Amino acid sequence: MKLNLKIWRQKNNKTKGKIQDYILDGVEEDMSFLEMLDFLNNKLLNEGGEPVAFDHDCREGICGSCSLFINGVAHGPERGTTTCQLHMRKFKDGDTIFIEPFRSRAFPVIKDLIVDRSSFDRIQQAGAYVSVNTSGNTQDANAIPVSKEDADEAFNSATCIGCGACVASCKNSSAMLFTAAKISQYSLLPQGKVERKQRALNMVKQMDLEGFGACTNTGACEAQCPKEISIKNIARMNREYLMANIKK
Amino acid sequence: MLKSSIGRKFLMALSGLFLIVFLTQHFIINITSVFPDDGKTFNALSHFMGNNLIVQFVLQPVLILGVMVHFSLGIYLEIQNQRSRQVSYVKRSINNGASWASRNMIISGLVILSFLIMHFYDFWVPEIMYKYVDHNPLDEHRYFHELQVKFQELFRVVIYCVSFILLALHLLHGFSSSMQSMGITKGPIKLVSTLFAVIIPAGFIFIAIFHYI
Incomplete structure (x- = not known):
């Protein structure tokens, strides 16, 4: 053709x-x-x-x-x-x-068509991790019970590949779907619950510092996400962030 | 918290929900103007709202504050969001999977703001002048007549109808969006917000046309 x-x-x-x-x-x-x-x-x-x-x-x-x-x-x-x-x-x-x-x-x-997406890396570095004691006495993750619903939901959030389609398609250039997916992935699991407050506060702060716009819930990010991450993750992030501020 | 993007979204949602409560209360009073009692119920409720000290000096200032917060924050956030993309796309899909109502909240919002200015000029300013500037005697039977006089003019009815269509679109996205911003996803949010966005503005349009005819 x-x-x-x-x-x-x-x-x-x-x-x-x-x-x-x-x-x-x-x-x-x-x-x-x-x-x-x-x-x-x-x-x-x-x-x-x-x-x-x-x-x-x-x-x-x-x-x-x-x-x-x-x-x-x-x-x-x-x-x-x-x-x-x-x-x-x-x-x-x-x-x-x-x-x-x-x-x-x-x-x-x-x-040309290459953009610098290191802002996503900095958001992840701000809290998208679980602090684990690596002295050799680390508890086997599989020994901690996780409900099937939570495991599935966390896995769905974890399928985010950080491509930036959510930012690209959002009229406000918001990175909330990405940040929300990363926050959800950890906050749903028992291992991630320990640091959930700091995670939400730090990642949202970094997201704002990077200069992304604010979400107006249009749903364009969800519609164009290659991994079809749900905007329910954004609601969860909002909850996590608001609760973290209240219980600070 | 209010310096963060989520904090501002939360404040936007909270003020929006407060205005939704006010709108419901306003509608409940206005719909009584179509009751077949020559405006008796409408006059009684209007007189109560216009002369109750708590309504006048506590709720009214809170309402004005709520309106100002919602509109000023909405305009501020729109400007901030526009700045987050300095180079526009040469070609962009029309909707990108998002509804017209959700993409154009600033347009529907500005139409509603213009309408509110007119509405204040039509009803609120004369009322304040009548009571607090000219110090007229209390007349609990005037409200229904004043309402009927205002809706005799076609241009006003048309402006009201158009504004309420835009309000319906604003609510269609705004109601459910405010829930999302507050982190609430459980329950029939979409259904309730859609019903509210259709019934309340349609009711206001019905009232305007009813009095015009």
């Missing part, structure tokens, strides 16, 4: 970027979206041009590296999948495809 690609090109975060047009012929429907970009880059390199920079790693929907805003939707038109899981059979011959980086003040563009 032949595609008209409109790709955001930006040298670095100091310069302004713009959309550049590329006509790409010979795209096969079995290619993944990232393979299509590889195909384009090969063509650009053969022609002596500058390849399009984009993030990728596992290419199997686990790492959360590939994060593109495709035709106005985070990770493209297929629900519940990452960009690397999107295949060209979802498009038609002659289609025009807009490809942009995830946009947020807290996700500055590094180059």
Whole structure:
């Protein structure tokens, strides 16, 4: 198939970027979206041009590296999948495809389609962990009873891959779904309950410091999350944060 | 806590829920104006609300404070949220999985604010002038007549109807959203908020049209 690609090109975060047009012929429907970009880059390199920079790693929907805003939707038109899981059979011959980086003040563009998502790392470092005594006497996690409901819910929250689609799709560029998923993952489990107050306070504080917007509960994050994390996690985070302030 | 994004959301939700309680109370009084008793019930309730010391000097200032907090914080948060994305997308899906009502709370909110200014000018200012500036004698039978006079003008009825449609949209998202902001997810929140968002504004529209006809 032949595609008209409109790709955001930006040298670095100091310069302004713009959309550049590329006509790409010979795209096969079995290619993944990232393979299509590889195909384009090969063509650009053969022609002596500058390849399009984009993030990728596992290419199997686990790492959360590939994060593109495709035709106005985070990770493209297929629900519940990452960009690397999107295949060209979802498009038609002659289609025009807009490809942009995830946009947020807290996700500055590094180059072309690559953005700096280290703000997510700093939020996690603020409290998304369990302090464990590693002296050799650590209790086996499996010896602590956890109800099936809580375990399932915590696991669902833990499926967040930190790709940033929630931020990209939110009109306020809010990172609350991400932060809420990380807080929920621990607060639902007995091991995580010990530090729940500090976790909620510290992670929310860091989230605000990074410059993300505030959630207005539109649900766009949930709709475009490749792991379909529920916004009920945000309600849980609100509860955790409010209770942590009351019991401080 | 109120300096944090969640704290501000909480305050927004709390003030919104307070205004919902006030709106319900306002509706209950207004709906009595369509009772077939020549405004007797409406006059009695209006006279009570307009002359009870607790309502006038405790609840009324709290209500004004609630309105000011809700609107000023809403506008402030909207500006803050706009700043969190400095470069806009060239192409963006129209709704991104979110309803029009949820994406445009600032628009419906500003329409409601404009309506409130008009509503205050129409009813609240003349009432304050009547009682506290001109020091007129108490007349517990005037309220129903004043209401009927106001709704004889078509432009006012149209503005009321449009404003209440926007209020319905605002409530459609705002009610359930306030619960989410306060961390409440259990119970039939969506159903209750949808019913409230439809019934109360539709009731106010009915009252306006009833008196116009």
